[in-house]
Amino acid sequence: MIIFGNYCNQIFAFFIMKHKGKKRKPVRKHSLPNGIFIENTKMHLIIIFFFSVLLYSNTLFNDYAQDDAIVITDNMFTKNGLSGIPGILSNDSFYGFFKKRGKAKLVSGGRYRPLSLVSFAIETQFFGQNPAVSHFINIVLYGLLGIVMYKLLSLMFLNVKNRKLKFFLIFVSTIAYISHPVHTEVVANIKGRDEIFAMLFSFFAVIYSIKWFRTKEIKYRNYTFFIFLLALFSKENAITFIAVVPLIYYLFIKDRKKSYFEILSPFLLASFLFLFVRTYILGFDFGSNQMELMNNPFLKFSGGTLVHFTPAEKMATVIYTLGRYILLLFFPHPLTNDYYPRQISIMSFSDWEVILSALFYIVIIFVAIKSYKKSKVLTFAIFYYLVTLSIVSNIVFPVGTNMSERFLFLPSFGFSLLTGLLLYHIFAWRKYLSFGLMALLLLAYSVKTFSRNKVWKDDFTLFTTDVKISSNSAKALNAAGGSLVDAAFKEKNKAKKAKMLNQAIAYLNRAVQIHPKYKNAYLILGNAYYFLKEYKKAIGAYKKALKLAPNYKDAKKNLAITYRDAGKYYGEEKQDMRQALLYLGKALEMDDTDYETLRLNGVANAMVGNKLKAIEFFERALKINPDNAGANLNLGNAYYNNGDSEKGKKYHDIARKIDPKVFEKNK
Numbered sequence: 001m002i003i004f005g006n007y008c009n010q011i012f013a014f015f016i017m018k019h020k021g022k023k024r025k026p027v028r029k030h031s032l033p034n035g036i037f038i039e040n041t042k043m044h045l046i047i048i049f050f051f052s053v054l055l056y057s058n059t060l061f062n063d064y065a066q067d068d069a070i071v072i073t074d075n076m077f078t079k080n081g082l083s084g085i086p087g088i089l090s091n092d093s094f095y096g097f098f099k100k101r102g103k104a105k106l107v108s109g110g111r112y113r114p115l116s117l118v119s120f121a122i123e124t125q126f127f128g129q130n131p132a133v134s135h136f137i138n139i140v141l142y143g144l145l146g147i148v149m150y151k152l153l154s155l156m157f158l159n160v161k162n163r164k165l166k167f168f169l170i171f172v173s174t175i176a177y178i179s180h181p182v183h184t185e186v187v188a189n190i191k192g193r194d195e196i197f198a199m200l201f202s203f204f205a206v207i208y209s210i211k212w213f214r215t216k217e218i219k220y221r222n223y224t225f226f227i228f229l230l231a232l233f234s235k236e237n238a239i240t241f242i243a244v245v246p247l248i249y250y251l252f253i254k255d256r257k258k259s260y261f262e263i264l265s266p267f268l269l270a271s272f273l274f275l276f277v278r279t280y281i282l283g284f285d286f287g288s289n290q291m292e293l294m295n296n297p298f299l300k301f302s303g304g305t306l307v308h309f310t311p312a313e314k315m316a317t318v319i320y321t322l323g324r325y326i327l328l329l330f331f332p333h334p335l336t337n338d339y340y341p342r343q344i345s346i347m348s349f350s351d352w353e354v355i356l357s358a359l360f361y362i363v364i365i366f367v368a369i370k371s372y373k374k375s376k377v378l379t380f381a382i383f384y385y386l387v388t389l390s391i392v393s394n395i396v397f398p399v400g401t402n403m404s405e406r407f408l409f410l411p412s413f414g415f416s417l418l419t420g421l422l423l424y425h426i427f428a429w430r431k432y433l434s435f436g437l438m439a440l441l442l443l444a445y446s447v448k449t450f451s452r453n454k455v456w457k458d459d460f461t462l463f464t465t466d467v468k469i470s471s472n473s474a475k476a477l478n479a480a481g482g483s484l485v486d487a488a489f490k491e492k493n494k495a496k497k498a499k500m501l502n503q504a505i506a507y508l509n510r511a512v513q514i515h516p517k518y519k520n521a522y523l524i525l526g527n528a529y530y531f532l533k534e535y536k537k538a539i540g541a542y543k544k545a546l547k548l549a550p551n552y553k554d555a556k557k558n559l560a561i562t563y564r565d566a567g568k569y570y571g572e573e574k575q576d577m578r579q580a581l582l583y584l585g586k587a588l589e590m591d592d593t594d595y596e597t598l599r600l601n602g603v604a605n606a607m608v609g610n611k612l613k614a615i616e617f618f619e620r621a622l623k624i625n626p627d628n629a630g631a632n633l634n635l636g637n638a639y640y641n642n643g644d645s646e647k648g649k650k651y652h653d654i655a656r657k658i659d660p661k662v663f664e665k666n667k
Contacts, residue, residue: 052143081125173420179445188456197234225266232274323357343473344402385414477511535566563587629659
């Protein structure tokens with residue numbers, strides 16, 4: 001920031017000298033006299049890169065968070081390092097996490113973005129699962145993106161004669177983009193590397209396309225094809241550059257002698273190859289009709305059943321979210337990782353927010369068309385934003401959620417160009433005001449970005465922070481509840497543990513209120529009640545999960561454990577043997593191979609005088625765990641109680657042989 005401030009002062013001093021009518025000496029191509037380097041691109045690039053690194057430097061202390069488990073920590077392919085790359089290339093990007101055919105497509109349309117996963121596999125091979133290394137690579141890539149962005153703008157504006165406009169606009173637009181807080185979800189979250197790759201390689205491809213156009217060297221055309229292919233294998237939204245490229249050529253590249261088809265040919269060929277590979281791997285599916293609210297936000301409950309939005313409701317909600325994107329660009333606060341249902345409400349065309357959003361987009365489209373002769377930058381910025389946002393807008397394809405801040409990573413470049421253009425016009429009018437506004441903007445953006453990076457520290461910090469913003473998102477409430485339950489399990493302070501569990505229950509009850517068929521929320525709710533020893537409520541929550549999904553393995557397993565431990569609780573602490581036997585019997589029905597369930601059934605039957613039943617259960621327990629001293633001791637006691645001292649002594653001797661101190665331990 002200090003370097004940047006000094007640089008701005010130098011530029012400002014230069015223009016003051018010019019305003020006072022002082023003659024300038026002849027200048028070299030890349031510098032101005034008196035140490036002023038307004039055209040020194042090397043200085044610009046150094047500032048941009050190190051500013052990017054500094055801005056995100058505190059992410060180096062962050063752990064993995066959110067979807068990092070899907071693509072890194074719990075992905076069987078990336079965990080295998082280099083040997084996992086064939087699996088990455090031949091499957092849906094989420095298959096390595098779900099490990100089940102078809103389940104990855106619970107996310108609408110499936111995902112084929114192998115390039116970032118390949119990079120994670122390479123990192124794992126050489127550094128293990130090291131979040132600091134991954135964060136460092138993301139930071140460097142983001143800084144490199146800033147450099148490439150600057151280079152692309154320099155080529156686009158090569159024919160601009162107004163040198164002040166050219167260099168001021170290029171630098172300010174790039175630095176405004178780099179510092180915008182809405183990008184934290186991509187850079188601070190390691191998984192966001194797919195977005196960085198897609199934009200980085202797309203910009204690189206355009207640069208080489210322009211070089212091919214100007215030099216006629218075929219190698220640049222080949223580079224364009226190969227690099228754009230990398231962009232597509234990073235993330236599908238790079239395909240929007242098929243529309244962006246003609247826009248660049250039409251507005252900025254003069255003396256065009258090639259046809260648009262010829263210019264687009266490497267982009268089209270790369271797109272065709274990508275779509276062919278994607279279809280071969282995933283099948284022809286670009287947005288399946290999911291009937292799960294967490295994978296399709298355009299569903300609502302009607303009479304207890306999920307039904308689709310009406311077309312008017314869907315379009316109104318989409319238009320509303322488009323307005324929310326604009327608001328985030330102008331005022332990036334508060335930020336959250338979650339906009340799932342019902343953080344975005346069901347909207348209608350009678351809502352003023354929808355009307356205002358529609359009017360805003362109509363106006364900017366009109367402005368873009370009307371002013372393309374006078375301000376090509378303005379026209380390009382608006383249409384670039386609209387084109388790159390279209391693919392994640394839920395208008396073209398369903399994307400599985402209402403909106404997301406990461407979806408602005410590519411489109412926000414258009415907004416940054418408008419920021420640079422506005423500051424330039426202010427500069428032409430009032431220089432002090434322009435630099436003051438630029439300094440304030442960068443300061444505000446930097447403070448917000450730096451502070452937001454800390455929220456991405458880990459899942460617990462992220463989820464428990466953002467749930468306060470996304471308080472109407474069933475997914476955010478579920479994630480926060482799950483994080484609190486996990487933390488409570490490790491907490492030794494009973495008061496803190498109870499407080500966390502009760503807060504988790506409040507979040508989870510709200511989640512199932514929003515989404516009554518949210519089976520995972522019921523599972524975690526059951527876990528929270530279990531840890532509080534509120535067994536009846538835990539059993540009720542697990543039963544609801546199983547009603548929604550009868551084969552839900554985790555719910556079945558946890559319900560059996562809860563029955564078992566409820567039996568133990570009522571037997572040992574409440575001395576209610578009727579309830580104890582009832583719960584233990586249900587635990588046995590669900591899992592008759594669990595040692596502890598069999599042991600507790602033996603103990604309970606012994607306490608109520610069912611001696612033969614006690615022997616039966618202890619024998620079954622011993623078969624499961626024959627080398628357990630306690631199991632032999634229990635069976636020996638049961639035989640002694642039944643009057644069979646010979647067998648009682650036999651099993652006591654075995655128990656003592658296994659563990660000489662077994663009798664002392666079980667007094």
